[in-house]
Amino acid sequence: xxxxxxRLVFVVALPVVLLAVWWLASDDSTDVYWPPLRTIxxxxxxxxxxxxxxxxxxxxxLRLAAGYATAAVTGVALGTVIGSHRRVRxxxxxxxxxxxAVPPPVLIPVIMLFxxxxxxxxxxxxxxxxxWPILLNTxxxxxxxxxVMADTAxxxxxxGAARLRHVVLRSASPxxxxxxxxxxxxxxxxxxxxxxxxxxxxxxFTVVQFQRGFAIPDMWTGILVLGLLGxxxxxxxxxxxxxxxxxxxxxxxxxxxxx
Amino acid sequence: xxxxxxxxxxxEGSGRRVEAVRDLTFTVGAGELVCLVGPSGxxxxxxLKCVGGLLAPTAGEVLLExxxxxxxxxxxxxxxxxxxxxxxxxxxxxxxxxxxxxxKNLAKDRRRELVADALRSVDLADAAGAYPWQLSGGMQQRVxxxxxxAYEPRVLLMDEPFAAVDAQTRADLEDLVRRLWxxxxxxxxxxxxxxxxxxxxxERVVVLSASPTVVQEQLKVDLPDERDQLHTRVAPxxxxxxxxxxxxxxxxxxxxxxxxxxxxxxL
Ligand SMILES: Nc1ncnc2c1ncn2[C@@H]1O[C@H](COP(=O)(O)OP(=O)(O)OP(=O)(O)O)[C@@H](O)[C@H]1O
Ligand SMILES: [Mg+2]
Numbered sequence: 416x417x418x419x420x421x422r423l424v425f426v427v428a429l430p431v432v433l434l435a436v437w438w439l440a441s442d443d444s445t446d447v448y449w450p451p452l453r454t455i456x457x458x459x460x461x462x463x464x465x466x467x468x469x470x471x472x473x474x475x476x477l478r479l480a481a482g483y484a485t486a487a488v489t490g491v492a493l494g495t496v497i498g499s500h501r502r503v504r505x506x507x508x509x510x511x512x513x514x515x516a517v518p519p520p521v522l523i524p525v526i527m528l529f530x531x532x533x534x535x536x537x538x539x540x541x542x543x544x545x546x547w548p549i550l551l552n553t554x555x556x557x558x559x560x561x562x563v564m565a566d567t568a569x570x571x572x573x574x575g576a577a578r579l580r581h582v583v584l585r586s587a588s589p590x591x592x593x594x595x596x597x598x599x600x601x602x603x604x605x606x607x608x609x610x611x612x613x614x615x616x617x618x619x620f621t622v623v624q625f626q627r628g629f630a631i632p633d634m635w636t637g638i639l640v641l642g643l644l645g646x647x648x649x650x651x652x653x654x655x656x657x658x659x660x661x662x663x664x665x666x667x668x669x670x671x672x673x674x
Numbered sequence: 675x676x677x678x679x680x681x682x683x684x685x686e687g688s689g690r691r692v693e694a695v696r697d698l699t700f701t702v703g704a705g706e707l708v709c710l711v712g713p714s715g716x717x718x719x720x721x722l723k724c725v726g727g728l729l730a731p732t733a734g735e736v737l738l739e740x741x742x743x744x745x746x747x748x749x750x751x752x753x754x755x756x757x758x759x760x761x762x763x764x765x766x767x768x769x770x771x772x773x774x775x776x777x778k779n780l781a782k783d784r785r786r787e788l789v790a791d792a793l794r795s796v797d798l799a800d801a802a803g804a805y806p807w808q809l810s811g812g813m814q815q816r817v818x819x820x821x822x823x824a825y826e827p828r829v830l831l832m833d834e835p836f837a838a839v840d841a842q843t844r845a846d847l848e849d850l851v852r853r854l855w856x857x858x859x860x861x862x863x864x865x866x867x868x869x870x871x872x873x874x875x876x877e878r879v880v881v882l883s884a885s886p887t888v889v890q891e892q893l894k895v896d897l898p899d900e901r902d903q904l905h906t907r908v909a910p911x912x913x914x915x916x917x918x919x920x921x922x923x924x925x926x927x928x929x930x931x932x933x934x935x936x937x938x939x940x941l
Contacts, residue, residue: 563759566728570752571774571825581773585764662764666807 450632455639458632463640467621472640475617478534479606482541486598490546491591494553495583504554511551519544519601520608532613537606544605545598552594556587589663592656599652603645618644675861676702676725676829680734683720694720696886698734702829707855707862709872712882713923718865719755721887722833725863726752738829748778751822753832757815761806767793768802771821778825792824795854812843816850823854829861836871845903848875852901869923873897873915874906881919883926890926893919 434452441451463472497507523540530536560583568574568582584591610619618641625634657664681698684691694717702708712718723729725736727746736743738750746752754760761770768789775785793799796816806814815835822830832851836844852875855862866872872879873895881890897911906912 561759563754563756564762566723567752567754567760567762570726570728570746570750571821572746572748572777573773574777577773577777581765582762585762588764662805662807665805666763669807 447629448631450635454632455635459636459639462633462636471616471618471621472644474534475606475610475619476644478537478609478617479541479602481534482538482606483545483599483602485538485542486544486546486549486602487595489542490549490594490598491553491584494550494591495557495579495587497550498554498557498587499583504558511547511554515547515551519605523609523612527613537609537614537617540609541602541605545602548597548601549591549594552590552597553587556590557583559590560586589660592660596652596656599648600645603641603648607641675704675706675739676863677737677740678721678725678734679737681721681724681731681736682733683717683724683729684732685720693886695724695731697888698882700880700889700892702861702863704828705859705861706877707852707864707875708878708880709876710863710865710880710882711869711872711919711923712867712887713884713927714867716882716885717887718867718882719833721882722752722831722863722865726750726831728752749828751825751827751830753815753818753822753830753835755833755835755837757811757818757835757838758806760818761814761821763805763807765805766802767798767804767806767809767817770806770817771824774821774825788824788826789820792820795823795857796820796850810843812839812847815839815847819847819850819854823858827860829863832862832864834866835864837867844871849903851875856899869916869919870907873912873919874901874903879915879919881922881926891922893922 438452441449442453444451497503497511519540522543523536526536526539526543530539564582564586568578573582606617607619607622610617611623614620618637622634622637622641625631625637678698678700681695682693683695684693698721700708710718710721720729724731725743727736727743727750730744738747762773765773771789771792772785775788780788789802790799793802796819798813798816798820801809801813801817806817809817818835836847839847848871851862851864854860864872864875866875876895879893879895881893882888883890893915895915897906897909897915
């Protein structure tokens with residue numbers, strides 16, 4: 416219990432300090448674009464009503480979830496295929512490197528051409544951006560399956576789907592999670608950007624809308640909401656990772672100790 | 675039970691051609707415990723992988739009960755040299771032992787029974803819920819042995835299983851192998867580079883030459899069935915046998931002409 420409290424103090428200490436600094440530094444600001452934090456916080460409950468969360472935050476999160484899930488499934492599936500076959504890898508590698516190097520926001524106008532300006536476009540944009548780190552990390556992870564473990568699996572008749580599920584994917588899971596983590600932050604960015612292009616709802620749309628209407632404190636509250644959303648998702652991600660990769664952290668800790 | 679005929683394995687790749695095993699012929703009878711001993715790097719792992727169907731030989735063949743081995747046969751279990759990389763670190767001990775049984779489509783009750791029995795045999799019933807990396811090296815190798823036992827093989831292949839554990843643990847594990855062999859009537863092919871270990875464990879010792887590898891000699895170990903670390907190792911017959919094997923290995927190195935200079939002195 417005491418250790419938990421101590422950790423909690425560590426976690427909130429820096430955010431509290433930063434907020435305090437922001438509060439003090441902006442307190443007597445008269446700049447329209449840079450309102451005092453006090454004003455921003457006062458505006459917050461008026462702007463982010465339950466209704467607004469339903470019409471703007473919820474659709475954003477839904478699009479992100481759809482895009483991210485699509486990217487995760489495609490990335491892991493394709494990555495497993497590419498990673499387990501040397502020939503396929505040789506064919507795909509240059510193309511992957513090229514596609515990965517294209518900044519995803521550039522694709523928005525192109526994707527708009529054939530996916531329209533609706534939710535599909537946004538989901539496709541998010542998915543096409545986050546899929547790359549997931550795909551490339553999965554390829555690396557699947558490829559790096561230990562040779563002794565592979566021999567063990569083979570000699571005990573662990574082949575096909577069981578091998579994929581119990582050996583290959585598990586062994587690659589630390590790498591896959593590294594990719595998923597990168598993908599998540601890219602996904603959030605693309606969620607906002609895609610909503611700034613052509614949208615009638617969403618967090619990105621709202622922020623731009625406030626900015627155009629010179630509702631500057633409201634705009635800042637939107638930014639705060641985005642920050643909070645990112646933080647929440649990252650905490651959620653860590654919880655899942657801790658569960659799935661518990662063995663990996665334990666293994667790492669034990670090899671570190673024995674060294 | 676096990677026939678190895680004219681086995682040859684050449685590794686080819688990246689411009690290098692390594693003849694790991696030149697020409698090996700020997701047999702292992704049903705229920706026998708045979709030790710293969712040879713200097714480090716002479717191709718023992720290569721040979722065992724060919725026997726276990728993990729590698730295709732360049733020439734020659736391996737027969738298990740008269741049938742040619744082309745892939746890992748379900749009647750064989752493998753205990754690897756690198757125990758740390760052979761157990762799956764994301765599974766608990768129990769799951770590690772159970773996974774191969776699931777592949778055999780055994781019923782749940784039967785699986786549980788086999789797992790419990792195998793873990794009890796190696797004295798690890800308490801560790802069923804632990805992860806492999808929470809255990810010592812000797813315990814991990816015992817888990818690997820339990821996994822092999824639960825698989826109910828007729829032939830057990832062991833590749834220098836105790837090369838990386840300390841002397842005391844090693845002695846205990848050697849006795850464990852002797853005990854399991856006698857209790858369960860399995861055929862065991864045990865590979866080692868340690869002459870003492872080979873003589874202590876085996877009913878028969880097959881001495882391999884240095885690379886390129888051939889069978890240097892086969893030797894029956896006429897020590898009593900009942901062996902123990904204290905008395906067997908100081909018996910005069912034990913000393914004679916180990917001296918003989920030692921001389922054979924030395925002769926193999928001199929005669930071979932292609933001896934590697936970095937091969938370690940046996941014991
Ligand atoms: N996959 C491989 N590709 C090429 N050469 C290999 C390969 N595996 C082994 N070799 C070579 O074959 C020879 C025999 O190797 P092997 O691992 O079978 O020896 P070993 O007797 O098991 O050695 P140790 O006592 O160190 O376990 C060595 O010269 C090694 O370099
Ligand atoms: Mg070896």
